[in-house]
Amino acid sequence: MNSARYDNENNHAERVDFLTNREKSPAKKRTTGLVIGVLLGVLVLAAVTAFLIWFFLFKDGGADGTISKQRSAALQVFSGHLKLKDMQYDQKLEDTTSTEFSGLADNLQEIMAAAYKKDPFLAKYYTKSVITAFSEGVIAYHWTQFDIPPEHLEVLPEFTEELIQKKLWAGVQAHGRLSRQNIQIREITASYTDPRMTRDPRAQECFFRLEAEPVMQTFQSPDFPLIYPAKSRCQWQIRAPENNSISVRFNKFHIEDDCANDFVSIYDSLSPDNSQAITEKCGQRPPSNILQVVSSSNILLVNLISDGEVQRPGFSAEYKAIPITTSESCGGLLTNVTGQFSSPLYPSFYPPALDCNWTIQVGAGQKVRVEFLLFRMKEPGVDTRTCHKDYVEVLGTKYCGERSSLSLTSTTNKLDISFHSDESYTDKGFIANYSAYDPANPCPGQFPCASGTCIAKALHCDGWNDCGDRSDEIGCKCDTDQFACDNGMCKPNYWVCDRVNDCGDNSDEKHCGCGSSEWRCGDGTCIPKEVMCDTKKDCEDGSDEASCEVSPGICSDYSFRCDDKSCVNKVNADCDRVDDCADGSDEKGCDCGIRPYKQSRIVGGQNAELGEWPWQVSLHFMARGHVCGASIISDRWLLSAAHCFKTSSPENHLTANWKAFSGLQDQAKQAGAAVRTLKSIITHPSYNPMTYDYDIAVLELSEPLKFSNTIQPVCLPARTHVFPPGLPCWVTGWGTLREGAQKISQQLQKAEVKIINDTVCNVVTEGQLTSRMLCSGFLSGGVDACQGDSGGPLVCFEDNAKWYQVGIVSWGEGCARRNKPGVYSRVTKLRDWISEKTGL
Ligand code: 4AZ
Secondary structure, three states, rough: OOOOEEEEEOEEEEEEEEEHHHOOOOOOHHHHHHHHHHHHHHHHHHHHHHHHHHHHHHHHHHOOOOOOOOOOEEEEEEEEEEEEEEEOOOOHHHHOOOOHHHHHHHHHHHHHHHHHHHHHHOOOEEEEEEEEEEEEEOEEEEEEEEEOOHHHHHHHHHHOOOHHHHHHHHHHHHHHHHOOOOOEEEOOEEEEEOHHHOOOOOOOOOEEEEEEEEOOEEEEOOOOOOOOOOOEEEEEEEHHHHHEEEEEEEEEEEEOOOOOEEEEEEEEEOOOHHHHHEEEEEOEOOOOHEEEEOOOOOOOEEEHHHHOOOOOOOEEEEEEEEOOOOOOOOOOEEEEOOEEEEEOOOOOOOOOOOEEEEEEOOOOEEEEEEEEEEEOOOOOOOOOOOOOOEEEOOOEEEEEEEOEEEEEEEEOOOOEEEEEEEOOOOOOEEEEEEEEOOOOOOOOOEOOOOOOOOOEEEHHHOOOOOOOOHHHHOOOOOOOOOEEOOOOOOEEEHHHHOOOOOOOOOHOOOOOOOOOOOOOOOOOOOOHHOOOOOOOOOOOOOOOOHHHHHHOOOOOHHHHHHOOOEEEEEOOOOOOOOOOOOHHHHHOOOOOOOOOOOOOOOOOEEEOOOOOOOOOEEEEEHHHEEEEEEOOOOOEEEOOHHHHHOOOOOOHHHHHHHHEEEEOOOOOOHOEEEEEEEEEEOOOOOOOOOOOOOOOEEEEEEEOOOOOOOOOEOOOOOOOOOOOOOOEEEEEEOOOOOOOOOOOOEEEEEEEEEEOHHHHHHOOOOOOOOEEEEEEEEEEOOOOOOOOOOOOOEEEEOOOEEEEEEEEEOOOOOOOOOOOOOEEEOOHHHHHHHHHHHOO
C-alpha cells in the first residue's frame, strides 16, 4: 500500500490512503462502502465548517445584541440618527421597555430595512437595523449591519457613508409617499462605526440609562476597582433635562495602554456616530490630568470596549447636568492690564459645536501680548497648517494641534481671538495669559523676542535659542571666543567640529579639517578611517568603536557583553526589544524606566507632578529632613552619591540615621509616600572627596518597595550604552531653587538639561573632568541642579520608550552659572561596580 500525507488548511496532518489497482479491482461492495465513506466525510466537513462560521461570525453577536467582537473587515456597520418631522416627543420613548419605544422603534427599523432591501446591491448584504434610543427633537438613534461573505470582499470599498445615507434617504422618502403611517424624516446621519460599539438596548446587557441632574452622581466600569471583564461591550446612555449639557469627569481612569484592544469612547450623541465622537481614550490618567468631557446638548454616550487580556481596574466617573455653554455665555471683552482666559470649561474638554470670541482692549498706544500656557486642540486627520476643524484664530492665522509654546502680539491696542469647535472630537483647549505692553519698551529690563515673549537679557546672543524663534540669536556680534555661524548665530569656539550641529545650519561642523581618508571623532579630532571599528579605542571618547558591525563574537570595550560572555557589536543593544544575545541577557531586567502616569509637559512650570519621576527618592537625615536625592534601581536597592554619606561626620555613614521616601512629590505631604530605613550604605572605595571622582553609593533597603503608579525603578544603562552630546535629559530633586538659598524646595523640581560634549566639559571645568564624570546643562546657565539635588538622577528617555539613568547629581561650580554646567557621576562607567555590589 502506498501512502501520502498532506496538511489541510488547519495545519493538522491528515492521512489519506490511496488504493492500488490490485486492491481496487474485484469488489463492488468495497466501492459502495467507499462512496458512503466519502459522503459521510463531506457531511462531517460541512458540519465543522458551519460550526466554525457560526462560532467566529455570530456567536458573540447573538442574543445579547452585541455585534461580534471580531473586527472582521466583512462586517460593515453604520450608525447615526434620524430626525423625525412633526412628531410630539413622549418621555416614555426614553424607556426601552415601554410599548411607546417598541412601537416607534419597530416601525423605524422596518422602514430602514425596506430602504436597504430595496437597493439590489445593499440587499445582498443587509443583516439588520436597530433603533437604540430617542431624544427630544424627535431624534432616533440607529445602527445597521451588513455582512459581506469572504468571497465578496472586493465590494468593501463600495460601502461608503455617502451610499448608505443616499439609500436610506431614498427609501425613507419612498416610504413617506407610499405609507399611511405618519412618520416623516427630515434629517439623516450615518457614519462608519466600530462593530464592537453597537448595542441593542432591548437586550439590556451591560447597558445603562442614566439621568443627569444638577447634583453629581456616579457610575463605574463593571467590577471597578477590581478588574473590568475581558470582552466587555458596555454602554451608558446619559440624558439631562432639556437646555442642559452633561459633564462627565473620570476621577479614576485606568484602561489598557493599547487602544486597539481596550478603550473608552464618548459621543455627543446617543449613537456611536463617528461624526459626533468627542474622544476615545485608553491608558492610565494621573490625578493631574483628569479626563473631563462635556456634551453640546442634553445627551451623551459612553462606551467601554475591552478585548485585551491585560488586567486593569477600569474607571469611576462623576456626571451631572450643567447649563449649556453658548456663544453668548463664552468669550467677552477683556479690558484689564493683565488677565487670563481659557477655552470654555477648561480644564474640562471644551464642548463640541461652539464658537467663542474674545476682544482684548488695552489703553491707547499700548499693545497686547497673549501667552498660551497650555494649548491642545488635537483632532485625528487634521493638518495643523490648515486647521480645518477646531481652531483658535488670531490676526487671520488659525492655530490647532498641540503647542508647547505659543506667544502672540497685537498690531494695535485691540486683539480679537476666536475659538471654534466643530461637531466632532474635542480636547482640553487652552489657557492663556494676556497683558498690555508699551511698544516703545515691550520688555522692560528684558530682551524682546520677535514672538512677543520677553527673556532675560543675558540670554541674548548666548548661543542658545531661548526665544524659540531664534530671534535672540540673530544679528549678534560674536566675541573673540565665539564662532560666527553662517545663519548669524554665535557659538562658543570649542563647539566647532564637535559633531553636534550647534548652529542649526551645520556651519560649525563644515570644513572640520578631516581628510577624505579620515574619520572625525566625537570631539573633533581626525583619525585614519582604517582604524575605525578595529576594536581598539582611537578617539578619546571612543566614538570610533561605538557603532560598529564587526563580526559577531569579537569583544571590544564597546561591545555589549551577554551573560554567556559572547559580545554584541551594536549601539544600545540593552532592552531594545531585539534579542541580540543568544541567551537573551540583553533583554533581561527591562522592567524599568516607565511612568505609569504618562505626563503631558506643563509649559513654563518646573514643579514635577506626582508620579512623573517615579524612581525619585528623597533621603532624610536625622532631624534635618531632606538632604540628598537617590533613585530606585530595584525593589531593594537605591542609587545615590558617595558624598552624601562620606563626609567629615561619621554619623552620615550610619544607616540608622537615614530614611528613604519614595512616591513623594511634596515634602509637606509625606503621608502618601513609602518610607524605608536602610540596611546598608555602600560607597565606592575609590571615591575621592577632593575631586568627587567615583561619587557613587548604593543603598540597600531594610524592606523591599512595592512598585505602584508612583514608585517604579529606573533603567540602568549597559556599560556600553551611548548617550550622545546634545541629548535632552531631565534632572530632578528637591534641591534649592537658587545658589546660596537656605531652604530646599517643598515640591519636587524637574529641569531639562542637555548632555555636554566631554571636551567642552573638560574645558569649562578647567580640567577637572574624569572619565567617571559627565557634564549636563546649558553653558548659558539658568538651568541646573543645586544644593540638595546631590545623589539624585539625571535621566534620558531613549528610543525604546524607557527612561535610563545616565548620571548622578554630583557637583558643579555654584548653580546655573554661565559656562558652569552641572557635573554628574557617569553611570555607564560605574555600571560594573553597581552590578558587583547589588547583583543588578
Ligand atoms: C550640591 O551642593 C550641588 N550645580 C549639587 C549640584 C550642583 C552644585 C551643588 C551643580 O549638592
